[in-house]
Amino acid sequence: MRKLVVKTTDYLEGNISVSGAKNAALPIITAALLGEGSSKLSGIPDLKDVNNLVSILSNLGAEINFTDSELELNTDEINKYSTESDLARKMRASYYTLGALLGRYGQACTVLPGGCEIGNRPIDLHLKGFSALGAEVKLDHGVVKLEADRLKGANIYLDYPSVGATINIMLAAVMADGETVIENAAREPEIIDLANYLNIMGAEITGAGTDIIKITGVNKLIGKDYTIIPDRIEAGTYMMAVAAVGGDVVIENVLVEHVRPLIAKLKEMGVEIIEDINQVRVKSNQGLKGTDIKTMPYPGFPTDMQAQFMTLLTQASSENLVIETVFERRFGHVDELRRMGAKIKVDGRSAVVAQANLEGAQVEATDLRAGAALIIAGLAAKGQTEIQNIYHIERGYEDITDKLKGIGANIELVVE
Incomplete structure (x- = not known):
């Protein structure tokens, strides 16, 4: 059995490179x-x-x-x-x-x-x-x-x-x-x-x-x-990890116009984004303001970043609204986040997310992006989180464990 063990990480720093899409x-x-x-x-x-x-x-x-x-x-x-x-x-x-x-x-x-x-x-x-x-x-x-x-x-x-x-x-x-x-x-x-x-x-x-x-x-x-072009969803996942945990990270091999909706939302939350030709620098002190998102076809906010952003909103002030318009069953991660102490109320395709102190737990990646959301949650949570069914994550993220470890994340791949 393969699983990820993620522990509290206080700060992310350095450079991380995005793979092809x-x-x-x-x-x-x-x-x-x-x-x-x-x-x-x-x-x-x-x-x-x-x-x-x-x-x-x-x-x-x-x-x-x-x-x-x-x-x-x-x-x-x-x-x-x-x-x-x-x-x-x-x-x-x-x-x-x-x-x-x-x-x-x-x-x-x-x-x-x-x-x-x-x-x-x-x-x-x-x-x-x-x-x-x-x-x-x-x-x-x-x-x-x-x-x-x-x-x-x-x-x-x-x-x-x-x-x-x-x-x-x-x-x-x-x-x-x-x-x-x-x-x-x-x-x-x-x-x-x-x-x-x-x-x-x-x-x-x-x-x-x-x-x-x-x-x-x-x-x-x-x-x-x-x-081929760089993976905008992978880039966005790393951006949200830095925002949630705190840090100063340069994300390389990014086409900035492809992550524009996410940049706008992160700036609303108080995250500093410095754009360059093919990279973005993300600086966060964790003092996150709340915001709402509604997933839409491109160029709207992407459904493939909704789960990760919901995790980020658990670290933000106030109550925040997430509306999923693309896939009707894309809240599979909610129950897993609740195991970690997340305060999320779901009504149909809408979810209200309140600020919460996450704690480590045994959770399961119900789909690809849910798995990425749980990694971010594990980094921000107190204690140790074990993520199972990681084959979902491995379907869409190349070397995510080693890449995150390279910027200071406390994460390990365990094979039993």
Whole structure:
């Protein structure tokens, strides 16, 4: 059994570096299926989700070498169009193989994906998009099968700006005949990063980062070298840890515009943020003022930072409101924080958080971001905290234990 043991930490100081973005790496690795020849992707984090995806693509016939944050792959020998079900069930992003395989080979098959249990996340918008492009869609007992003689461009309106659906439709449409227009598209930085990579391979995509993306289909794409963006959620997690515990830390490899909503909220709480070209310096004396947050699609406050920020609010004055609008079951961390003495009242998708003196306890990471929230809580709490089910954390944070220890955190990985 693997667990994290976290003890009271009074001050964080030094430099910490952010890895490449998991949520950019997964679709970009899958997008390499579309390119002829080889691609070399840099800045790829060594995470469980990434390694599961590598196994999925290898099983399809791709040749892959992954070392020291560089992933080289050649997909010219793909000989299967159905993902391994056991691997696909382990991660939600496995569904990106649908768009990529359909786009290049005209067929794809996978089981419905797994991932964190944070709410209802159906793939109906994905399937609606594939159907609009001319694919025959079959869903039978949790297995999705897609077939198309030739995809054709279409106008597709998303009922919700889903990141996953936007990505999957982009992957399928880049080699379709004619023009595809995605309206009410997701605007996250990871969408822009994917579009940049596809365009380097020869795609014709405009509008990424806005709510209307236009794609003109091309006949083929060629594998290229590319470096992915830094992980804004990892950067935000470290920023909140410094704010909660107190300290003076320089967080390196950060695109400041990607964490702008968090910077605004931390400044409201009295945290000093000094911005530079590719880094931020966070200074906190723990005298935190209260504030409210409401999660929204980008460029609003990200749902992936809600759990960590709720932990931070337990150290702030007054009562503070957290409203979750993206996922209806993203308060799984609340009961675990309560075990540590947190004062949180939940009503539907809203939570009121009061200042509390946290104490160490045995807790469980119910999902990826909940696990990060518990690490922050353990650093701020009196005594010792043991966090179990850390495989969730390892799905999304590369070397988080060693990175935090490097700035003075009292945290250890224990294997029993």
